[in-house]
Amino acid sequence: MAPLRISFLIRSVYGFLPSNANLVRWGKKxxxxxxxxxxxxxxxxxxxxxxxxxxxxxxxWRHNRDLQELAAIISSAKGETTLPKTNALIFKTERGAKS
Ligand SMILES: [Zn+2]
Structure with a gap:
């Protein structure tokens, strides 16, 4: 697993992601x-x-995106070259950018 994902997982389990409540607690917002x-x-x-x-x-959307990534990893491990199609949804972030 990539280091950033491990970091996200640990911070999400222990409640240390930069949510607005944490940003207020840390004096950032x-x-x-x-x-x-x-x-x-x-x-x-x-x-x-x-x-x-x-x-x-x-x-x-997030659940399905994660499943698509898992399917791609499994397909790659099996030597398959065809990846599942994605159904992209675009959400506006707090700053107005699209994710
Ligand atoms: Zn809300």
Whole structure:
């Protein structure tokens, strides 16, 4: 597993991702609210609890993207060259950029 993924996994398990609540705690930001729903934005909120993100299909999109990556890894390990098609969804980030 890539070092950045391991880092993300560890920080997500222990609640040390840069959520707005953590950024306020670390003195980097003044507003701990979620830009989508105005609830306190904790790590848990970002990863699984935001009702607006859920209604926009963001969790399903992220889940499906991860499964597609796993399928590609399995296909590659089996020596297959055909990768599964992706259904790209574009979401606007807090800063207006698209992800
Ligand atoms: Zn939210």
């Amino acid at each position: 003044e507003d701990p609210t979620c830009p989508l729903c105005q609830c306190k934005q904790t790590t848990e909120h970002v990863l699984s609890s935001c009702k607006i993100a859920l209604s926009h299909g963001r969790y399903t």
